[in-house]
Amino acid sequence: MGQFAAPFGIAVDENENVYVTDQGNNRVDKFTADGVPLAQWGTLGTGAGQLYSPYGIASSRYGGLYVCDTNFKIQEFLADSTFVTQWGSIGTDNGQFYSAAGVAVDQGGNVYVSDASADRVQVFSSAGEYITQWGPWGLGTASSSNRTESQPTSRATSLCSTR
Numbered sequence: 001m002g003q004f005a006a007p008f009g010i011a012v013d014e015n016e017n018v019y020v021t022d023q024g025n026n027r028v029d030k031f032t033a034d035g036v037p038l039a040q041w042g043t044l045g046t047g048a049g050q051l052y053s054p055y056g057i058a059s060s061r062y063g064g065l066y067v068c069d070t071n072f073k074i075q076e077f078l079a080d081s082t083f084v085t086q087w088g089s090i091g092t093d094n095g096q097f098y099s100a101a102g103v104a105v106d107q108g109g110n111v112y113v114s115d116a117s118a119d120r121v122q123v124f125s126s127a128g129e130y131i132t133q134w135g136p137w138g139l140g141t142a143s144s145s146n147r148t149e150s151q152p153t154s155r156a157t158s159l160c161s162t163r
Contacts, residue, residue, distance in 0.1 A: 001029070002037035009057040009103075011065065013079060019065060021054040028057065028067060028077070041081035046071045049083035056114075060105040064126060068100040074113060074128065087128030092118045095130040 005024025027042030073088035099117035109126035120135030
């Protein structure tokens, strides 16, 4: 434990535990704030709770850990590594991902996912229900005309991770 093969995403929970996605080992590593290894989970695969080169990770104030996986899905775990749920599939329709890379959770529990190759950000409830998105690709300034549905009632506090 405590060795990496391409660490990528990082999040800190309410108890100051640090979570790191390890793309090369297809897992999540859990540490104390001082770097002492506590746990790790994940195996290579496409099934529930399995990971394939995970990217971003975010911690919610409600105890959930959300992981972006290159299996075109978001997976939720608890701090003890228990698998909770997953959502998503390959594509560019609402709720689908082409390259989910970053994830953040706002104070209300909404989950924000950056879909890098689809040039958008999608917003979901904590249960994975699609709420809205914005994008598309462009080099101009953002405007409200890029929104595709109604705006969620709360805002993300970070696009990397929140506590």
